[in-house]
Amino acid sequence: MVKLASWNVNSIKARLHILRDWLESFAPDVVMLQELKCQTDAFPHLEIESLGYHAAVVGQKTYNGVALLSKQPIEDVVERLPGDPEDEQARYLEGTTFGLRVGAIYLPNGNPLGTEKFDYKLAWMRRLRDRAAALLESEQAVVLGGDYNVIPEPEDCYDPKAWEKDALFQPESRAAFRRLLNLGYVDAFRALHREPQAYTFWDYQGGAWHADLGIRIDHLLLSPQAADRLAASGIDREPRGREKASDHTPIWCQLEDR
């Protein structure tokens, strides 16, 4: 069994002790991290390696940044989402580990509406669809995990009305997410859980965590070859309740060995 998880840590420096505790207690085999908020050279390689993980990192000053951690070596790393050579934002990283093709995704937020930021989000989602389709042609088990910045359905939100003018819940954003599913990818959480109001993000503002006013925007998408092996999935709320927590909490799934 291989255990995979994804977590937007909102600064790996600010979150390093919580990340360390969680890697030791939750013991995932593969981890997709987002919002490192550090340059590639500043990634804490020694600490991560001392916990038993290989790491592939694409960083950037101040914003964005993604990493792939694995208890086995990571091979054939791709450090950019194809389709736009001008795109300098550190939002995509892909590698092979445990015999799986794994992508770490930090999809653009897209706010505010009516700006180039929303256009960038939709263009990025078109590029992701093209990449996801190309990966299917390999017929390998693929896991594309990360902060998608999309609320797929009204039940993935405490109050759809509060988000109707937000890029995360726009019809165009939701349709682009459905197009990924329509390729044949499976939402690892929703495949095994029907309950509404299961969240992965709670805003820092207004006591959202304590009132459980959250949204489900972090997702693990599985190719058919991976989905056939899906044994369990979930959301680990424990790290969100800690002092100086990230505003996101980890999501995870377990795949049976072939």
Place this chain on the structure above:
DNA sequence: ATGGTTGCCTCGCAA
């Protein structure tokens, strides 16, 4: 109604 919170590191931006 445009509030308030966090992390970065500039005196604002992004989320």
